Amino acid sequence: MDGGMIATTQALVRFAGVQKTYDGEHLVVKSLDLDIRKGEFLTLLGPSGSGKTTTLMMLAGFEIPTQGEIYLADRPIKNMPPHKRDIGMVFQNYALFPHLTIEENVAFPLSVRGVPKAEIRERVTKALRMIKLETLASRRPGQLSGGQQQRVALARALVFNPTLVLMDEPLGALDKRLREHMQLEIKHLHETMGITVVYVTHDQGEALTMSDRIAVFNDGIVQQIDRPAALYERPVNSFVANFIGENNVLNGTVENIEQEYCRVALDAGGSVVATAVNIAGAGARTSLSIRPERVTILAGPDAAGEGPNRLPAVIQDMIYLGDHTLAVLTAAGNDEFMVKLPAGAHAGLSHGEPVTITFRPEDCRALDPV
Numbered sequence: 001m002d003g004g005m006i007a008t009t010q011a012l013v014r015f016a017g018v019q020k021t022y023d024g025e026h027l028v029v030k031s032l033d034l035d036i037r038k039g040e041f042l043t044l045l046g047p048s049g050s051g052k053t054t055t056l057m058m059l060a061g062f063e064i065p066t067q068g069e070i071y072l073a074d075r076p077i078k079n080m081p082p083h084k085r086d087i088g089m090v091f092q093n094y095a096l097f098p099h100l101t102i103e104e105n106v107a108f109p110l111s112v113r114g115v116p117k118a119e120i121r122e123r124v125t126k127a128l129r130m131i132k133l134e135t136l137a138s139r140r141p142g143q144l145s146g147g148q149q150q151r152v153a154l155a156r157a158l159v160f161n162p163t164l165v166l167m168d169e170p171l172g173a174l175d176k177r178l179r180e181h182m183q184l185e186i187k188h189l190h191e192t193m194g195i196t197v198v199y200v201t202h203d204q205g206e207a208l209t210m211s212d213r214i215a216v217f218n219d220g221i222v223q224q225i226d227r228p229a230a231l232y233e234r235p236v237n238s239f240v241a242n243f244i245g246e247n248n249v250l251n252g253t254v255e256n257i258e259q260e261y262c263r264v265a266l267d268a269g270g271s272v273v274a275t276a277v278n279i280a281g282a283g284a285r286t287s288l289s290i291r292p293e294r295v296t297i298l299a300g301p302d303a304a305g306e307g308p309n310r311l312p313a314v315i316q317d318m319i320y321l322g323d324h325t326l327a328v329l330t331a332a333g334n335d336e337f338m339v340k341l342p343a344g345a346h347a348g349l350s351h352g353e354p355v356t357i358t359f360r361p362e363d364c365r366a367l368d369p370v
Contacts, residue, residue: 011035018068030220046217088157103137241289268333274364285369292338294363
């Protein structure tokens, strides 16, 4: 889903020059400048140790920045305790109170805020209806499934109408089908309630499905922040290209540059024309990024002929995946070059068969060397 409607471009949260170190030497988060817009669903995406969870914990108040400031609605909050930040939290392990009923769990944030009992009952009933668990209000968390517990955690985070909701890998413990269902459910709640959500995950499919924008973290730095489709189609460096979706990499040296395109001599021989995105200049090393669905296989009489970016290849495997077939080839020195084919296309191809692959210069991005 390439983003829903973002409510406003006004920043609700602003990280200004934020750094975090635990040992005084290694920065887990390095000079982070990040604006989070009011009403948007922003995902912090990256591998383990990239700094995404630390960033979320600093926003929640469970970690304090070593340097820099965090602003919430233009107020500095670096030294503000978590319970005064008006932020809802949803964790992977749900963090529900096992001795309280579902109703009491959802009511807890209202009780500690001193909300009148009649209003608590009304708001809890509405919250449980929203997550379709009103009939289970008197049960305890141990009597619910994982998906139901996660819904309760979600209701508890939303019941006091927080300014901001933070979610730390909230669906990581669920099975695939339930996880996909909950992705859509959370996205629907975000859209209907107009809340601002900051969501942490290492699952790029989850991020692409749910987010208005994604901030891709690596080594404590935001590598790129953009809408899902832009990240996938127009990665600015090799890390983003390889982390978001499936990607083919060919290595080579830039021969020349003409406006937005460059010609690259491949290490395995031959040359291709690519879109010049992130290269140092002629003579520089580069890694080319080509998505599997952007490549065409030519076999038989079609394989002959001229045209840009035609390379010889050999079929290694044809993997049937229902809605499409994945062809694995050896091409330009890459023994795992992947091509996504529509179901039924090239059904006659088999292991060891020579073919030609072709792709447009627009679909081949010259990036920093891997």
